[in-house]
Amino acid sequence: MKRLPIPGLLLAAALSCMPRAHGAPALPVVPLLIGDTLDEQGRPRPMPAVKRKVLDAVAQELGVRFEPRTYPWARAERYAIEGVGLVYGLPKTADRLRALHYSDTASHNSLWLVTRSDATFPFHRLDDLRGKTVGTVRGYSYGLEFDSARGKLFRTDEDISSRGTRLTRLMLKRVDVVLLFQPDGLSAKDLEDSIRSFMAPRLPAIGAAANTGFSVLPKPLSTDSGQFFAIARSKDDGIIDRINAALARIRKREEDARRQRTPN
Incomplete structure (x- = not known):
């Protein structure tokens, strides 16, 4: 363009x-x-x-x-x-x-962490991502604290801004967790339901790796993330x-x- x-x-x-x-x-x-x-x-x-x-x-x-x-x-x-x-x-x-x-x-968003259902982990603070690979959107900033910890506390796997692509990589164990924004007022359960509906037609192409399912960790990485x-x-x-x-x-x-x- x-x-x-x-x-x-x-x-x-x-x-x-x-x-x-x-x-x-x-x-x-x-x-x-x-x-x-x-x-x-x-x-x-x-x-x-x-x-x-x-x-x-x-x-x-x-x-x-x-x-x-x-x-x-x-x-x-x-x-x-x-x-x-x-x-x-x-x-x-x-x-x-x-x-x-x-x-x-x-407007306001919350930033949630999505994992495979067989690979959930306790999350309370950024240090809980230590040693993990986090799926993010290429070129996007998730805040000063997160950006400062990239490559030190955890590594990031940057991809195009396709939710389907990043969630597929999660199912294939290329990443441990994916970050997804959700409008304020919607819960982790709301996002989980949305992901399952969104990914349902894509799961057959993933194969046996898709049998695990998705989980949204109960505590978001950040809340009240402004737009x-x-x-x-x-x-x-x-x-x-x-x-x-x-x-x-x-x-x-x-x-x-x-x-x-x-x-x-």
Whole structure:
């Protein structure tokens, strides 16, 4: 995909809803860099409904239409730092915070550990991964503490952002544990059920190794892992402030709706 720079002036223009000739309000398009999600053949998978809901809500508040441009995470990060455009879902690190201006939290995830059912282990802290091989997405950061322990406390097996591929490698004992994000509010049991349903049509091709089944360890590696918008600091013309204001309005409406549903 050809890389098109998005200067600050274009972002500013995109966020001012210019009327069309016949008077109807326009919906300016704002390109949005996102890490890709692939199937086992390396083909893009549809955006998860939870993520689409967040992006649609923010876009509606801003009066724009986001145009997702998906790349491997390492490339999406590079493009964001180079000032190509707005990025969503890139975790915070010290280096990124120096280069990028991040929004407030747009959504929350928990990071769960998935093992084979015959190879579960007690997990309470990062040290419990000592000596293990952890399946991760290539080019993705799982937080400063985890990244600092790579290659020291444990080794990582980095692969494409295909859940099916990484879970297959788990069944084949290429890795000891796989890291998977799950939206907040869903439990380890919810994720286990989702994995079993997702992998059911894939298990016959794996063979006898698939007879073990999957287990999600009861304690996640991290909770309340935020998802953010971000843009190169040199390209921020106020878009992050506008996104923060939009997120605040969305949260207020959700809180008001919850209060109305709660009996006095």
